[in-house]
Amino acid sequence: MARVLLGITGGIAAYKAAELARLLVKAGHEVTPILTPEAETFIAAKTFEALARREAPRELYPHLVHADLLAVAPLSANTLAKLAHGLADNVLTQTVLAFDGPVLAAPAMNPRMWAHRATRENVAKLRERGIVLVGPDEGELAEGEWGVGRMSEPEEIFARVEAVLARRDQLAGRRVLVSAGGTREPLDAVRFLGNRSSGRMGVALAEEARLRGAEVTLVAANLSVPPPGRVELVPAPTAAELEREVLARADADVVVMAAAVADYRPAEPSAEKRPKHAEPWVVTLEPTSDVLAQLGAKRWHGQVLVGFAADRGETGLARAREKLAAKKSDLIVFNDVSREDIGFDASENEVVLVTATGERRIPKAPKERIATEILDEVVKLVTK
Ligand SMILES: Cc1cc2nc3c(=O)[nH]c(=O)nc-3n(C[C@H](O)[C@H](O)[C@H](O)COP(=O)(O)O)c2cc1C
Known part of the structure; x- marks a missing residue:
């Protein structure tokens, strides 16, 4: 069992994060959902509270200190840019900035947004800091366009979360x-x-x-x-x-x-x-x-x-x-x-x-x- 903070941002793939939450809970993890205000315009926090079988916490700090991993899925271009620059203007960006454990993120956006130089530079910054990026995958996007920008499947993100959790100290000192x-x-x-x-x-x-x-x-x-x-x-x-x-x-x-x-x-x-x-x-x-x-x-x-x-x-x-x-x-x-x-x-x-x-x-x-x-x-x- 691990304590997982699950960040959700405002994008069309937000509904898929519900499946990720379900997989994490089913595997026995304690999931704390953290939605950006924009995410709540796509999917209700209640959905995650029901799946996580717990209410969204009023006080995040205790969860932050004890959490084993923070996963952000989907990661919007907007939040990606904020994280690259260390902004802390909502509860999710504040959490990412204050959390010192492993962070995994699954970007999802329009292929042109993903390919834009600004996003490329922001992605490089996140990688440099050791944030694990899962995807995005190539495929058809919600708008009917084809390209790289689709959020990886919840099963894939779940598998990567499990991999990071299970293997934290296996090569310590090597x-x-x-x-x-x-x-x-x-x-x-x-x-x-x-x-x-x-x-x-x-x-x-x-x-x-x-x-x-x-x-x-x-x-x-x-x-x-x-x-x-x-x-x-x-x-x-x-x-x-x-x-x-x-x-x-x-x-x-x-x-x-x-x-x-x-x-x-x-x-x-x-x-x-x-x-x-x-x-x-x-x-x-x-x-x-x-x-x-x-x-x-x-x-x-x-x-x-x-x-x-x-x-x-x-x-x-x-x-x-x-x-x-x-x-x-x-x-x-x-x-x-x-x-x-x-x-x-x-x-x-x-x-x-x-x-x-x-x-x-x-x-x-x-x-x-x-x-x-x-x-x-x-x-x-x-x-x-
Ligand atoms: C219908 C719709 C779908 C959107 N899908 C995405 C998306 O898949 N990826 C993305 O980066 N932004 C998407 N956006 C734009 C974001 O919602 C917008 O940038 C928002 O400010 C993100 O806020 P957040 O990062 O704080 O959650 C979409 C907007 C709309 C109206």
Whole structure:
């Protein structure tokens, strides 16, 4: 049982928060609903009081001190902006500002509002502060438009709340090193060879490790998503830099190599921009060094090593099994890159977790959910 503060803002998805409240109460949690005045124009506080089987409190402070988690669903563009700037003009914004436990929020708004630069900047601020964002998802919105802005389903938000609550101290006192993103190997002063990795999977893993109480370092190669808050961020744009930064921290308790590190780089990058010519440009690529293999070679007893294998189909999975032993790793996360709908640069993933004791297929889910499954496996390995 946990004490959950449930914030509801004024948006068309407010009615869906009733289902979230129901799921939380059914799971045995004590739910305290906190509606903004605008939210009350969409759904009555009474609905939540009935679902939570308690009246909205007159005095919030005692709930604030004892609450285990604050979830805001839906989070409107308006309240999102207020939170980013620390405004405290209603009972919900005051609560968020005064609460020092984990905060999870499920934004829901029109796709153009979500895509607006002001919202992007506000979202980045919330992430930096360690607020866990669930969604928004892509789909049809109330106005009939299609795009990213739909609130995640109540079941998904509920699952993330449960994940945050259940795992708070599992990695307390452990140092977790995560690499994320895709390296870029210079061809000349302005061009590079890169890959489509956004860094979303690695960022989700770093965030999940932090939520479980770990001290997290994120070695980041050209992220196209904002990094999570409260983690040490080490930029490493090329394979060589990533190798150096990761190996310098190889004494971590857990190392998760989620970055897509180039296997080859231009052998002779030019310091100048190559001018345009009519004749072809022949480039020789040389292999980069294998960071996971180096980590495997120098691993210490009790350390947990996690690698990723981006490969194709069943033969790729077979290679992932071989990689587990060859790289002296504890877990290989197999990603099937022959599919367009998952993996590289997508918000969802479907993976197979390969360990020495067996394999577990994780069905298609948002990368944040996949991260919780991977970290569940890591926790088992750490405490083995
Ligand atoms: C019918 C209707 C639907 C709305 N849906 C949303 C929505 O889904 N997301 C959003 O950010 N704002 C939405 N708004 C605008 C918000 O209600 C408005 O910004 C309000 O000030 C939010 O207040 P709050 O953040 O304090 O709850 C909607 C407004 C109306 C009239």
